[in-house]
Amino acid sequence: xxxxxxxxxxxxxxxxxxxxxxxxxxxxxxxxxxxxxxxxxxxxxxxxxxxxxxxxxxxxxxxxxxxxxxxxxxxxxxxxxxxxxxxxxxxxxxxxxxxxxxxxxxxxxxxxxxxxxxxxxxxxxxxxxxxxxxxxxxxxxxxxxxxxxxxxxxxxxxxxxxxxxxxx
Amino acid sequence: xxxxxxxxxxxxxxxxxxxxxxxxxxxxxxxxxxxxxxxxxxxxxxxxxxxxxxxxxxxxxxxxxxxxxxxxxxxxxxxxxxxxxxxxxxxxxxxxxxxxxxxxxxxxxxxxxxxxxxxxxxxxxxxxxxxxxxxxxxxxxxxxxxxxxxxxxxxxxxxxxxxxxxxxxxxxxxxxxxxxxxxxxxxxxxxxxxxxxxxxxxxxxxxxxxxxxxxxxxxxxxxxxxxxxxxxxxxxxxxxxxxxxxxxxxxxxxxxxxxxxxxxxxxxxxxxxxxxxxxxxxxxxxxxxxxxxxxxxxxxxxxxxxxxxxxxxxxxxxxxxxxxxxxxxxxxxxxxxxxxxxxxxxxxxxxxxxxxxxxxxxxxxxxxxxxxxxxxxxxxxxxxxxxxxxxxxxxxxxxxxxxxxxxxxxxxxxxxxxxxxxxxxx
Numbered sequence: 124x125x126x127x128x129x130x131x132x133x134x135x136x137x138x139x140x141x142x143x144x145x146x147x148x149x150x151x152x153x154x155x156x157x158x159x160x161x162x163x164x165x166x167x168x169x170x171x172x173x174x175x176x177x178x179x180x181x182x183x184x185x186x187x188x189x190x191x192x193x194x195x196x197x198x199x200x201x202x203x204x205x206x207x208x209x210x211x212x213x214x215x216x217x218x219x220x221x222x223x224x225x226x227x228x229x230x231x232x233x234x235x236x237x238x239x240x241x242x243x244x245x246x247x248x249x250x251x252x253x254x255x256x257x258x259x260x261x262x263x264x265x266x267x268x269x270x271x272x273x274x275x276x277x278x279x280x281x282x283x284x285x286x287x288x289x290x291x
Numbered sequence: 292x293x294x295x296x297x298x299x300x301x302x303x304x305x306x307x308x309x310x311x312x313x314x315x316x317x318x319x320x321x322x323x324x325x326x327x328x329x330x331x332x333x334x335x336x337x338x339x340x341x342x343x344x345x346x347x348x349x350x351x352x353x354x355x356x357x358x359x360x361x362x363x364x365x366x367x368x369x370x371x372x373x374x375x376x377x378x379x380x381x382x383x384x385x386x387x388x389x390x391x392x393x394x395x396x397x398x399x400x401x402x403x404x405x406x407x408x409x410x411x412x413x414x415x416x417x418x419x420x421x422x423x424x425x426x427x428x429x430x431x432x433x434x435x436x437x438x439x440x441x442x443x444x445x446x447x448x449x450x451x452x453x454x455x456x457x458x459x460x461x462x463x464x465x466x467x468x469x470x471x472x473x474x475x476x477x478x479x480x481x482x483x484x485x486x487x488x489x490x491x492x493x494x495x496x497x498x499x500x501x502x503x504x505x506x507x508x509x510x511x512x513x514x515x516x517x518x519x520x521x522x523x524x525x526x527x528x529x530x531x532x533x534x535x536x537x538x539x540x541x542x543x544x545x546x547x548x549x550x551x552x553x554x555x556x557x558x559x560x561x562x563x564x565x566x567x568x569x570x571x572x573x574x575x576x577x578x579x580x581x582x583x584x585x586x587x588x589x590x591x592x593x594x595x596x597x598x599x600x601x602x603x604x605x606x607x608x609x610x611x612x613x614x615x616x617x618x619x620x621x622x623x624x625x626x627x628x629x630x631x632x633x634x635x636x637x638x639x640x641x642x643x644x645x646x647x648x649x650x651x652x653x654x655x656x657x658x659x660x661x662x663x664x665x666x667x668x669x670x671x672x673x674x675x676x677x678x679x680x681x682x683x684x685x686x687x688x689x690x691x692x693x694x695x696x697x698x699x700x701x702x703x704x705x706x707x708x709x710x711x712x713x714x715x716x717x
Contacts, residue, residue, distance in 0.1 A: 153408075153451040155491050158473030166415075166454055193473070200475040200633075201456030203415045214415075220377040220576050221609060222532040223623045257375040257459060258576075258625055259416050262534035262607065263541045272418035 125274045127199045133176035133205050139186075143167040147186070161197050165204050174205040210245045210252030212290045216267040218255040221262035226279075230266060231255065233280050238287075250290070292557055294520065296508050296528045297501070298544040301388040306425050309430040312391040320510040321442040324399055324469050325408055336516035338504065340382035340526030344381075345371055345462070345499030346575065346605045355404050357486035358494050367490040368401055368409040369497045370473065373455055373462035375414055375575035377627060378607030381530035384542055386413070386420045389504070390427035396503035397450060398441060399510050402448045407447050412467050413457040418709035425452055449593045459631035463679050464497040466633065501530060521547035525592035529606045536566065536612035551581075555610060566612040570695070574604020576624055577684035579691030580611075593699035601691070617696040621689055622650045628685035633682040639682035642673040646689070653703045663700045667693055670693055 139147055145169060151160050164187065168179040175198050182190040198204045205213075214221075218228055231232055235241050245252040261267035264276035268283065275286055300306040300315050302345045309317070324332065337352030341613070358366060370393070373376035374382045385393055385702035397409050411420050428450055432436045441448050458476045459465045468490045484545060489495020505527060509517045518526045525547040531554070534540045538560030545554065551571065560569050573591075579601040581589060589599050596603045601665045612618070629643040646669050677683075693700065 150451070153449065154471075156472065159453075161472060161473045162301060162454065162470065166456070196475060197473070201415070201458055203455075203457035218574075218623070219627050220620075220623065221540075223620075224535045224609070224611070225616065254414070256457070257630060258375060258378045258379075260374050260383050260414070262378050262380050262609075263532055265534060265540070269416070269418075274419060 126205055127202075128176075129206075130180060130195065131170075131176040133178050135178070137168070137172070137176060137178040137182045139182075140171060143171055147207070147276060158189055158193065160187050161189065161194050163200075163261045164202070165198055167206060174208045184281070201214040206267065210249055211273055212251050214251055214253045215259070216242075217259040217261070217267050217269075219258035219275060222259075225265040228265040229261070229277060230283050233283060237284075251287075279291050292543075292545055292549060292711060294528055294544055294546055296392075296517075296520070297385070297392070297504055297530060298542075300386075300392065301384060305588075306389055307387060307391070307427060307675065309391060309427065309434055312389065316511075317389075317391040318436055318442070319394050320395065320507050321398065321444075324510055325442065325446065329403045329405060332399065334512075335514050336403070336509060339509045339517040340521075340524070340541065340608055341502060341505055341509065341517065342516075342525065342593065343499055344501035344505070344529065344606070346376060346577075346602075349602055351498060351502050354486065354498070355400075355482065357489060358404055358496065362494060364493040365408060366404055366406040366459075366628065367493055367495040368397065368404065368406045368504055368602065369464075369467060369490060370397060370411040370500060371411065371462060371464065371497055372411055372413040372500045373459075373467060374417075374500070375459040375462045375631075376605050376607060378476065378532060378534055378572060378609045379575050379605040380532045380534075381542055381606065383417065383420055384530060385504045386417065387423045390424050391431065392507055393500055393504045394427060394431050394436065396506035397663060398448060399496065399506040400496070400503055401448050402446060404418065406496070407449065409450045410451065410471055410490070410644050411452045412461065412471060413452060414461075415424065415432055415452055415454050419713055421452060421454060422476040423596050424671055428452065458551060458633070459627075460633045460679070461680055466495065466679070468576070475633065477633045478681075479679055490674075497573075504551045505660065519593045522590075522594065524594050524602070529591070531591065532605075532607045533610070534607070535572075535609040536563050536615075537561065537610045538563045546592065546632045547592040548595075549591050551586055551608075555608070559610070562610060563611050564612070566614065569613050569617075571609040572601050572607075572609035572611070576609070576627065577688060578602040578604040579688050582695050603708060617692055617699040618650065618654060621692050622647070622654060624688060625650055625685060628681065632681060636677035636682070638673045643682065644671055645669060645687075646673075653700060656703065659703050660701065660704055663693065663697070663704070666700075 164183045180194045184194045240253045242255040264280050305311045341351045342348040456460050459469045461476040463478045465479035470476045485495045522528050543558045570580045571586050593603045625647045632639045634640045672692045674683045674686040
C-alpha cells in the first residue's frame with residue numbers, strides 16, 4: 124500500500140499449509156516452466172497469511188527454484204500483493220472514471236471522517252485498511268467498493284455505512 | 292433494440308452451473324465441431340466477420356490464420372480476461388453468468404487452431420468471479436468436456452486459469468504473455484507477433500473473452516446467421532456497457548450499427564437528473580471523447596467511430612453530463628495511465644507523470660496558457676514513441692479533451708489571462 128520497495132520480516136518461518144501445498148502441486152504441472160508459478164504462489168501465500176512477508180518470498184523462491192529477487196520483482200510490480208499486513212477487513216474503493224463520476228469521493232471522505240483512515244492507512248484497532256484502486260470493472264453499478272474480495276455495488280454513504288456495520 | 296445471442300442464458304438462474312447450462316443448450320455444438328475440419332472452422336469464423344472484442348477489433352478468424360503451418364512446436368491459446376480498460380465491464384457478465392459458453396468457445400477455438408493448452412488470464416481484482424469460473428472449469432473436466440478426451444473424441448485440452456494481480460498493462464497481449472511466463476507485465480516489441488513467437492516462444496493466439504464466447508453461436512447457427520446482425524464491416528452483437536451520468540446504467544447486448552444517442556435514450560434512459568449532455572466517451576477511457584453535436588451522427592460500429600475520429604474500443608460508453616469539470620476528469624484519467632505505466636519506456640513513464648503535474652498545476656490555479664500548449668506538445672511527443680500503445684491510450688483521449696474543451700482548460704488560467712488583457716488595454 125505505501126512503500127513497496129522493502130520487504131518486512133514477519134519473524135516466523137513460512138510454509139504453505141496442506142491445502143495450499145496441494146494447490147501448488149496441482150498448478151505447477153500446468154506450466155512448462157517453473158517461473159510461471161511465481162504469481163500463483165504469491166497469491167497462495169497472500170491467501171494464507173493476508174500479506175507477503177520476506178519469509179514468504181524466500182520460501183516461494185526456494186520452492187520454485189528461482190532467485191528471491193525474481194519473486195520480489197513480481198511482488199512489487201503487481202500492486203495487489205500486500206507487502207505489509209492489512210486490516211482485518213481490507214477496503215478497496217475504485218477511484219477511476221465511472222466511479223469518479225458517480226461520487227466515489229463521498230465514500231473516501233466518509234472513511235476519513237468517521238473511521239479516521241485515508242487511502243494507504245489502517246485504523247488504529249486494525250479493523251479496517253483502505254486502498255484507492257484503479258477501475259474494478261463494475262462501472263455500470265458505480266460507485267463500487269470491494270471489501271475482502273467481495274464487491275458491493277451502487278454504493279452511497281448511507282449504504283456504505285450500513286455495510287461497514289456488518290463487519291466485526 | 293436488445294438481442295440475446297451471447298446473453299441468452301444470463302437471465303436463467305444458476306446458468307453458471309453445468310447442469311443448468313447444459314439443459315439450455317451448452318456444449319451442443321461439439322458434435323458438429325469435431326465432424327468439421329479445423330480449417331473449415333477457421334473459414335466459418337472468418338466468414339462470420341467476428342472482430343476481436345477486446346478493443347482493437349481485428350478479425351478473429353484472420354488472426355487464427357496467421358499461425359504458421361506444420362510446426363513442431365505446441366500452439367497456445369491465451370484468453371484475455373484482464374478487462375481493465377476503465378468503463379469496461381462486459382466480460383465479467385460472461386465469466387459469472389455463463390462461463391460454460393466461454394469454455395465451449397475455448398474448445399471450438401482450440402480445435403480450430405490445434406491447441407491443447409489454453410490459459411485464461413483473469414484480472415486479480417475479479418476474486419469472486421474467478422471462483423465461479425474455476426468451478427465451471429472443474430465441472431467441465433468432470434463431465435469430460437475438458438481433459439484427455441474432449442467430449443469422447445481424440446482431442447486433448449487442458450484449461451488453466453492464471454490470475455493477474457492488479458496491472459492494467461497485462462491486458463496488452465504481449466504483456467499478458469510475459470505475466471504468464473512469470474515476469475513483470477512489460478510489453479514486447481512486435482514483430483515477431485505472438486501468432487509466430489508467443490507464449491514460451493511458441494505460436495500463440497490471444498483472444499478476448501467475448502470473442503471466444505461468440506463462437507458457440509457461430510458454430511451452431513453458421514456465419515450467415517451471425518452476419519444477419521450488425522453492419523457489413525461490423526457484424527454481430529456486442530455487450531455494451533453504459534455508465535456514467537445516465538438514468539439506467541448497465542450492460543446491454545445490442546447488434547452493432549445502432550445510433551448512439553438513440554441507444555442512450557431508449558436503453559439507458561438518457562442523461563440523468565434531466566441534465567444536459569456535455570460529452571460521450573464511446574468505447575472505454577482510451578477513446579477520444581465525442582461532443583453532443585458529433586454524437587448525433589455516430590452509430591455503434593467500427594466504421595462510424597473511425598469516421599468520427601474515435602474508436603469502437605471495448606464498447607464501454609460513458610456519458611458526461613453538463614456538471615462535469617473536464618480538467619478534473621482529465622486529471623483522473625492521466626493519473627490512471629501514469630499509475631499503470633509499466634515503466635519500460637521513458638516517454639510513457641516520465642511523460643505521463645509530467646502531464647499529470649501540469650494538469651494539477653492548472654487545477655491549483657498556478658498554470659498558464661503555455662502549460663496548455665505544453666500538454667498538447669507532450670501528447671505529440673509521447674504518442675507512438677513507445678513499445679506499446681498504453682501511452683497513446685492516454686494521449687489520444689487527452690488531446691481530444693484539449694481540442695474540444697480547450698475553453699475549460701483556459702478557464703483555469705482565466706484570471707491571469709484577464710489580468711493580461713487589462714494590462715494591454717492600459
